[in-house]
Amino acid sequence: MSLPVLYSFRRCPYAIRARLALRYADVPYALREVALRDKPADMLALSPKGTVPVLHLPDGRVLEQSLDIMQWALKQRDPDGWLGAAPTSAINTWIHDNDQRFKPLLDRYKYAERHPEHTREGWRTQAQAMMLAPMEAQLQGHPFLLADRISLADMAIVPFVRQFAQVDPDWWGQEAALPALRQWLDTLTGSPLFQAVMVKP
Structure with missing residues (x-):
């Protein structure tokens, strides 16, 4: 696996904010759009909670919470200073x-x-x-x-x-x-x- 894999659902607000941070940070990733009524087995194996977003990193780590994904992305790159704009x-x-x-x-x-x-x-x-x-x-x-x-x-x-x-x-x-x-x-x-x-x- 050369790219992070993001399991997402287009309209989910948690997934939207994860995608916003990844794109803003210019982090390339493979998108897996999830049908919430038919969740893929590989996502459930990574994250039994069964909700999106889930980010599977190339080093094997799994980020299961949208804010963790945002923070991880901004640590890679934060060109406009989202983290430092306020206390x-x-x-x-x-x-x-x-x-x-x-x-x-x-x-x-x-x-x-x-x-x-x-x-x-x-x-x-x-x-x-x-x-x-x-x-x-x-x-x-x-x-x-x-x-x-x-x-x-x-x-x-x-x-x-x-x-x-x-x-x-x-x-x-x-x-x-x-x-x-x-x-x-x-x-x-x-x-x-x-x-x-x-x-x-």
Whole structure:
């Protein structure tokens, strides 16, 4: 095996952020697009958890978490300084809030019929208060979450905000309380980097 092998699913936000970091770092890799209903045996042998992304390195190591893949890629090359754009503690706090607090609310908003304890609008309100409103406030001071340039926090979080926006595009496009967040999302998802990793394999 001469190249790292990435097991991925195009629309999975965890897999998107892994692909973003690998492409940004200019790390060549072999892509294996996974059908989630028919997971390949070789992926399951490497990572029994059965979720993407999984990166199999040429030296035999297996990275099973998207953030580990991002960190590994940026240690290979970080031309624009994503890791140094803001204090590590601030980057980690935003990513933790996204992964541990916002993502469960995003899932409930997206699949509200499975979580009838609140309406879809109720889940959306909670997610907006928990994550989107603080992001909007943060973006009043600079175009990206923690600085005037992109940090790891931006690229680790943007796939999840993108997924949130796609649940109800009409609401997202008209919500008066989130203009800076909409601009941030449009800027990042419209970039050549993001567009490149979303090309259908």
